[in-house]
Amino acid sequence: MKSNKAVVKVMHQPKREEEDLAPLFHELLEKLGEDPSREGLLRTPERVSTAMKFLTSGYNADIKKLVNGALYEVKYDEMVVVKDIEFFSLCEHHMLPFFGKMHVAYLPKSRVIGLSKIPRIVDAFARRLQIQERLTQHVAQTIQEIIDPVGVGVICEARHFCMMMRGVEKQHSGAMTSAMLGAFRDRKDTRDEFLSLVNYRNM
Numbered sequence: 105m106k107s108n109k110a111v112v113k114v115m116h117q118p119k120r121e122e123e124d125l126a127p128l129f130h131e132l133l134e135k136l137g138e139d140p141s142r143e144g145l146l147r148t149p150e151r152v153s154t155a156m157k158f159l160t161s162g163y164n165a166d167i168k169k170l171v172n173g174a175l176y177e178v179k180y181d182e183m184v185v186v187k188d189i190e191f192f193s194l195c196e197h198h199m200l201p202f203f204g205k206m207h208v209a210y211l212p213k214s215r216v217i218g219l220s221k222i223p224r225i226v227d228a229f230a231r232r233l234q235i236q237e238r239l240t241q242h243v244a245q246t247i248q249e250i251i252d253p254v255g256v257g258v259i260c261e262a263r264h265f266c267m268m269m270r271g272v273e274k275q276h277s278g279a280m281t282s283a284m285l286g287a288f289r290d291r292k293d294t295r296d297e298f299l300s301l302v303n304y305r306n307m
């Protein structure tokens with residue numbers, strides 16, 4: 105697992121300061137040519153500040169605490185698949201939303217994780233400034249590190265507001281990324297089983 109180092113760094117991110125971002129958004133409104141004192145915008149800086157803190161709350165997520173107590177030693181060696189995990193993230197290039205679905209699978213060695221924890225791991229990495237490729241990798245590497253399975257597969261399909269609303273304005277184009285580790289990378293039958301369980305071909 106050459107990627108473990110990166111995960112350790114991700115998992116020990118320092119707590120960020122609790123900053124009040126409202127003055128920044130007040131200034132932003134002015135610079136956009138708006139009048140922050142008009143009625144509809146009076147509390148907007150505050151609301152945007154609260155929203156942005158929530159949308160980036162993944163920086164404060166403690167993955168170890170998040171999965172605490174939900175790891176089980178079992179004799180189970182069939183593929184575990186959690187499909188259609190909805191996520192919402194912000195692209196780090198434009199700070200505009202990208203959102204979609206993630207499909208996560210792993211092949212246990214001796215340990216499984218509570219199924220509800222997998223979407224929470226996805227959220228912990230989605231609620232940051234991201235690029236889809238790294239989000240996909242981080243989810244796969246984290247599951248690899250926590251569960252130590254025979255392999256992990258993650259497929260992510262997303263639509264990006266920065267593509268839909270500006271620039272190319274392709275409202276219906278989506279991007280797909282995948283991360284395959286261990287058996288999912290080395291064994292075609294394992295990868296194929298995963299792809300057929302989530303209804304993809306030719307990846």
Ligand SMILES: [Zn+2]
Nearest residue numbers: 195197198266
């Ligand atoms: Zn973007």
